[in-house]
Amino acid sequence: SSELTQDPAVSVALGQTVRITCQGDSLRSNYASWYQQKPGQAPVLVMYGKNNRPSGIPDRFSGSSSGNTASLTITGAQAEDEADYYCDSRDSFGTGTKVTVL
């Protein structure tokens, strides 16, 4: 498994845009998947593949990738988006990013 690095924490004003990044060599050949985890709950898939949202995930979530970096963008962040976010690339999770909505 390879290492995936994320910023520990980011904050965003309500209704604004935030980008969460994930860096690692494995991302040059594999897309990342992204998971949202709220306290006391199991993670939930929010993005996978090139830019695929599972059913029920709002379209304010989008994904992109370039080189060794994958990104998850929340456009128009809502209070309910406050959570920990993890990337994953074939059996290696990122270090996690705590998103705070101000």
Next chain:
Amino acid sequence: QVQLQESGPGLVKSSETLSLTCTVSGGSFSGYFWSWIRQPPGKGLEWIGYIYYSGSTNYNPSLKSRVTISVDTSKNQFSLKLSSVTAADTAVYYCARVPRYSSSWYIDYWGQGTLVTVSS
């Protein structure tokens, strides 16, 4: 609706073997990697390993010497054994499903998780 449910002891003594089972309901057992993931209190997620329904496995190199994942397709269950546990193995353990034939790697279903505490 696919559901995964972990079961097993919530307390294990140090140096003993942690054993958990995940029961899958509501979907096919074939065509997926069945996975174990853990999360120590207040920390991030860590892959333990996964098994294909045919029995082939892949383990986290850092845990490989202590991990065994097995599958019982007749019961729609798969299991985790982690030997020689220490306090560092205290975590919430999740079972999860990864589609095998997708062009992308992702976990589409998770169990609710079960906390396993290692006591001295």
